[in-house]
Amino acid sequence: MNKELTREERTDALGGMGCKRKRVEDARFTQGKGNYVDDIKLPGMLHGDFVRSPYAHAKVVSINTDAAMALDGVVAVLTAADLAPLGLHWMPTLAGDKQMVLADGKVLFQGQEVAYVVAKDRYIAADAVELVEVEYEELPVLTDPFAAMESDVVLREDLMGEGGALPDGAHGPRKHHNHIFTWEVGEKEATQQVLDEADVVAEEMVYYHRTHPCPLETCGCVASMDKVNGKLTLHGTFQAPHAIRTVVSLISGIEEHNIRVISPDIGGGFGNKVGAYPGYVCSVVASIVTGVPVKWVEDRMENLMTTAFARDYHMHGKISATKEGKITGLWCHTTADHGGFDACADPTKFPAGFMNICTGSYDIPTAYLAVDGVYTNKAPGGVSYRCSFRVTEAAYFIERMVEILAIELNMDAAELRRINFIKKDQFPYQSALGWEYDSGDYHTAWDKALKAVDYDGLRAEQAQRVEDFKAGKTRKLMGIGLTHFTEIVGAGPVKNCDILGLGMFDSCEIRIHPTGSAIARLGTISQGQGHATTFAQILATEIGLPADSITIEEGDTDTAPYGLGTYGSRSTPVAGAATAMAGRKIRAKAQMIAAYLLEVHDDDVEFDVDRFVVKGAPEKFKTMKEIAFAAYNQAIPGIEPGLEAVSYYDPPNMTYPFGAYVCVMDIDVDTGVTDIRRFYALDDCGTRINPMIIEGQVHGGLTEALAVALGQEIAYDDMGNVKTGTLMDFFLPTAWEVPNYETDHTVTPSPHHPIGAKGVGESPHVGGVPCFSNAVNDAFRAFGLRHTHMPHDHWRIWKTANELGLHG
Amino acid sequence: MIPAAFEYHRPKDLEGVLSVLVEHGDDARVLAGGHSLIPMMKLRMADVEHLIDLQDVAGMSGIAVDGGSVRIGAMTTQNDIITSDALAGAAPIMHEAALQIADPQVRYMGTVGGNVANGDPGNDMPGLMQCLDATFTLVGPDGERTVAAREFYEAAYMTDRDDAEVLTAVSFAAQAGGYAYEKQKRKIGDYATAAAAVLLTKEGGVCTSASIAMTNLSDTPIWSEAAGAALAGTSVDDAAISAAVGAMLGDIDPTEDNRGPIEFKRHAASVVLGRAIARAWSRA
Structure with a gap:
């Protein structure tokens, strides 16, 4: 047949x-x-819940658990004192630092885990949390990394040596007691010389605000210790179940063959579920102590306030060019706010992830990047929210710097990109900051994108709009956001990529x-x-x-x-x-x-x-x-x-997906309200396995990009209180806020991948964030704006317009 | 997000509701749609030992348009308002405003009574009721009384309602003339950054009366009598709108929050009111 x-x-x-x-x-x-973690119900299962710190920086004077223990149905209340004999009151982080599992004498951020209540049902656990009495003594709060680097206040006494000495951290020497590491890539002196001798230099501080991956399902686990056969089963929302097994074995002393880690269905991760959290450790300990399964599932506020955040990079950039617009050099110094513990999820040798992809899609001969990590009184994390390690930071940085350079040169930003793209015949391309780009055809993608949106027509319309605005005929401006991004994904070759010593095959x-x-x-x-x-x-x-x-x-x-x-x-x-x-x-x-x-x-x-x-x-x-x-x-x-x-x-190299995006946005100057008229996304992820799934990935990544660019942030007040701890204030777009996306593609296979595929899930986020932001910035270019920080919510856009004198 | 323990009551009639309220005083609260109260309980910001669910209480919902008057039962949902043809004719501003409240799922549950009685400055209906010069019917152990919406709100979550009273209905006169409800918000489901309710009447190109109320710009809704007065007798030209906006700005007292600083909110209030007046005038 x-x-x-x-x-x-x-x-x-x-x-x-x-x-x-x-x-x-x-x-x-x-x-x-x-079948998600919270669907798992095991016989006799207990429920855990945390007592969390209301303060961002405080000494923990005393913890009284008597009233909580007296509540009917409460089985245990764990504090650091209970975990210390097991050596589990602290745990290693993925970044080579250590983190308190439960407050060991002090707290370093609002929402930090102080005590862990175990009870017969979830309601009793929550009631018992209210009954734990904690006496705090408030300490000075540092929420600004620049201030932290000047401050006498010591956040991490545990990292101080004898007599105030400053021992090296996991990534080398530390400059100050609140400093974590300095990471340098590229040629400092040569770059400085290029900048000194350049026709044109554009300089800007580009702040990528703190935000948070927001999977619909929060983090959680069910730990089940079988005391008869000595086996621990840990169900959890883990993006890396094997790594979690190894980490649990290393910190608990249970042999790895006796640990079974199961990630059931997971309702989104976006980087939030890569790291290890105190909830996992406490649940494992509680199950070992009680001999029955223990479930812990965080609520939305706990997720937003305590589990891994993303970004919080202050990127000071300088980019130089000839007067014709050929880029000659790029300099970047980043001050990275890591919060109270360095719990970034990056390959070990890359404390700032792949931030050194910040030369982007451009043939920049000379470049230098330095990143200083700093402790503050904010939640730990620094994960890659829908991007490869720190890649949205890099893409946002270079795509803003190119726009600012275009202003400096009085050039069209699309043309400036075109004359600086790495050419097709330059691949494999060795970047100034150490990467070998596998393949690309940027000019083809760029021309296709500009043609698809009738770029010249859009610019003409925009010019007319500016005239009409000046003549008082309209109160709406038009922004054209451009982005050509290059990602670096697929970590990675074992020779330089590992996490906690585990090769990233x-x-x-x-x-x-x-x-x-x-x-x-x-x-x-x-x-x-x-x-x-x-x-x-x-x-x-x-x-x-x-x-x-x-x-x-x-x-x-x-x-x-x-x-x-x-x-x-x-x-x-x-x-x-x-x-x-x-x-x-x-x-x-x-x-x-x-x-x-x-x-x-x-x-x-x-x-x-x-x-x-x-x-x-x-x-x-x-x-x-x-x-x-x-x-x-x-x-x-x-x-x-x-x-x-x-x-x-073991991949021989990373893969380098790329894309060309255009956003057309109308902005109401009086209210700051934005209306995305059009969004065109061309992605080149190499060989395409399933076009429908790619389309879905692109829509999802763009929507999270829209969220981040236009309003999504974790904001703190001066006391270190989280101001955006619920979905009322933390912007999660609905179908109403999301525009229609036009997707397109070119196909440039990866030459080193067996099927030529490059990965696509994160590209739209990496490219989307600068594209939305560039549209907002571009709308005000005619009125003298160089750069305004994200998130571009209504009042910040209004403030930009106000400062430019557009409100009369 | 786990509420403390509470007793759940589900009486069939108002007498049953009142008996629980009388017995437990401010330890008891009635539950309508629950969109404000339940989150407050889950956050343990509201300590409610006795929760009285009103959904089985007979006679508390429905829209009655009788000649020139409108009566809406407290348990009438926002969705009922949107789908009522009678109300669309008698008070189209209700329809326009309800469509700007949250999302369809919330509007299937959220009620007029809960929205006006809770005293949340972010809710849209209180300002709207003040604009309409509505009266609220309150039933307590001593019987029934009415109170003007413009007299009802004292501070955030503080109203003229006694702990033992239930708000059972809102009433107002059917409207003629122009109307508009203009709301700026960050996203679907958000409270207003600024919102304006405007009703006005026009005869021979002149505004004969105007009523203006603002939402989420003070700790109570703000009915700005002066703003309305600034329009009356004018042709609602730019100068009159500026005067009304100026008068309104004298009455509001916004605070800074994640929607923005005070200066921005005052600006947004000016813009939404200007637009609401223009739209209402175009419909008058």
């Missing part, structure tokens, strides 16, 4: 790479049948079943990205079995091969590559089986969509389904039974 199908029909029947396969996950998600294990279906397990974990759909598509194309016959399983460390998890758009670049490579191992063995069955030499058969055919005689073939069965029922000389493979993939 198969003989009657054409090659195209057989290809279509696989549902492999490039097709718009519907997400297999959606049936359960859209019917409320997902990833993995895939495939088992083909006798009847021609399969299961593949990966070291990654989907949080909504659709891995069960797309990885099956990769395999379908690689091994010739239908995607619908392939189960993808992730998130159970007892069954999945070791991997570093899902963040930084690394799943497709790394685990996707491992999947393809494992598939090729399957295919190699299948080829030998096919040759045996067809009674020809191995080299005389070749793969053809879903089968091996005898070269030159396509009527002689064995389908993959037939080969799978043979692998289990025939004794083939020299070949082991079964059809399984595993691959651990």
Whole structure:
């Protein structure tokens, strides 16, 4: 029967790479049948809840748990004093620092964990939290990193040496007791010289405000210690379940084989679920102490106030150019506010992540970057919110600096970009700050984008609008936001990328079943990205079995091969590559089986969509389904039974997706209200696995970009109180606030990736934030604005207009 | 976000409601749509030991338009307001304002009574009621009384309602003339940065009367008598609008919050009022 199908029909029947396969996950998600952490209910399970500090900086004088313990249903109240004998009152962070699990004599940020209540139900736990009496003695609060670097106030006494000495931190010497590290890349003197001798230098302080990833599901876990067999099972919202297993083993002393970490369905991560939080440690301890499972799920306020924030980078930039507009040098000094503990989630050797991608899409011959990390009285974190490590910071920085340079040069910002793009024939391109860009074709993408939006027409319309505004005919200005971003994703090569010493490879294990279906397990974990759909598509194309016959399983460390998890758009670049490579191992063995069955030499058969055919005689073939069965029922000389493979993939390089975005925005000068008329997004993520999933990823990333650019922030007052601790004030856009997005693409495959894919989940966020921000800034360019900080909410836009004298 | 324990009451009639209120005083609160009270309880900012759910109490919802008067039961939802043809004819400003409250899910649950009785300065209906010169019907152990919306609000969450009283209905005269409810907010579901309710009448190109109320610009809604007076007798030209805006600015007292500093809020108030007046005048 198969003989009657054409090659195209057989290809279509696989549902492999490039097709718009519907997400297999959606049936359960859209019917409320997902299984999230809070859905897990184990027999006898207890519930944990935190007593949290109302102060941003205070000495903890005393903690009285008597009243709480007296409440019926309360099982335990843990404090640092209870954890200290186990050595668990502090825990290591991913950044080489350590963090208090429960307040050890002081608190460093509002909302910090002070005591952990364990009770028979969630309501009793919350009531008991109210009954724990904590006496605080307030200390001076530092919320500004520049002030912190000048202040006599010591935030981290635990890091002070004898007699006020300042021992080195995890990333080298420290300059001040509130200083964490200095990280330098590039050529300082050479860059300074280029700037000194340049025709034109544009300088600006670009502040990327503090915000927060806001997954719909907050963080949580269920810890279950089986005292009989000594095994700990930890269910949790983990973006990196294997890494969590290793960390739990290292800090608890439980042998790693006795720990099983399970990430069930996860309702979004965006970097928020990469790190380890006190809730996990306390729940594990509580389960060990009580011998029954303990659940902890944070509420929305706890999530916004305490689990990992993103950004808070003060980026002081200088960019130089010839008078014709050729960029000659880039200088950046970043002051990074890390909060009370350095809990950034970055590869160990990169304390500021991949901020050194800040030369962006441009051929900048000389550059220098320095980043100083600083402690303040804010929540710890510094994760990559829908971006690879610190990449939105880098992209925002360079895309603002280019716009400001265009103002300095009195040039069109699109043209300035065009004359500075890295050219297609320069790839692989070695950047001044140390990266080797794998592939790109920026000019093609840029021209396609500008043509699609009729860029010249937009500029003409904008000029007319400015005239009309000046003539009093309108109170609305028009902004054209441009961005050409280059991302760096797919961390990463083990030679320079590790987290806590764990190399950032990833993995895939495939088992083909006798009847021609399969299961593949990966070291990654989907949080909504659709891995069960797309990885099956990769395999379908690689091994010739239908995607619908392939189960993808992730998130159970007892069954999945070791991997570093899902963040930084690394799943497709790394685990996707491992999947393809494992598939090729399957295919190699299948080829030998096919040759045996067809009674020809191995080299005389070749793969053809879903089968091996005898070269030159396509009527002689064995389908993959037939080969799978043979692998289990025939004794083939020299070949082991079964059809399984595993691959651990250490990527030779990062991948470098890019894109060209244009935003057209109307701004009401009197109210500060913005109206996004048009948003065009061209993404080049290399080989496209599932165009429909890419489209969804782009929409999601752009929407989070809109949020960050136009209002989403974690704001503190001078006392270190969080002013935006609920969704009333923390901006999460609804369908109403989101514009219609036009998506487009070019395809420039990665030359080093087995299937040429680069990753796409985070590109729209990386490119979207500067694009929205540039639109706001651009609207006021004709009135003398150089730069105004995000978030561009109504009152800040109004303030900008007011300061430019636009309110008469 | 876990509320403290409370007793849940679900009486079938007003007598049952009142008996719980009388017995427990300010330890008891009635629950209408719950969109303000429940979050306050979950944040443990409101300590309610006895929660009295009004949803089974007969006769508390419905819109009655009788000749020139309108009566809306306290348990009438915002969605009921939006879908009422009778109200659209008698007081179209209600329709325009209700559409700017939160989102459809909230409007299916949120009620007129809860919105006006809670005394939250961010709620839209109190200012609207003052603009309409509505009266509120309150029923307590001593019987029924009415109070003018313009006299009802004392401070944030503080009203003329006694702890043992229930607000059962709002009433106002059907409106003729121009109307507008203009609201600036950060996103769907947000309270107003500034909002203005305007009703006015026109005869022969002259404004014969005007009523203006502002929302979320003080700790109570602000009915600006002076602003309305500034329009009356004018042709609502730019000078008259400026005078009305100026008068309004003398009556509001906004505070700084995440929506912006005082200076911005005063500016936004001026803009939304100017636009509301212009739109109302165009409809008059």
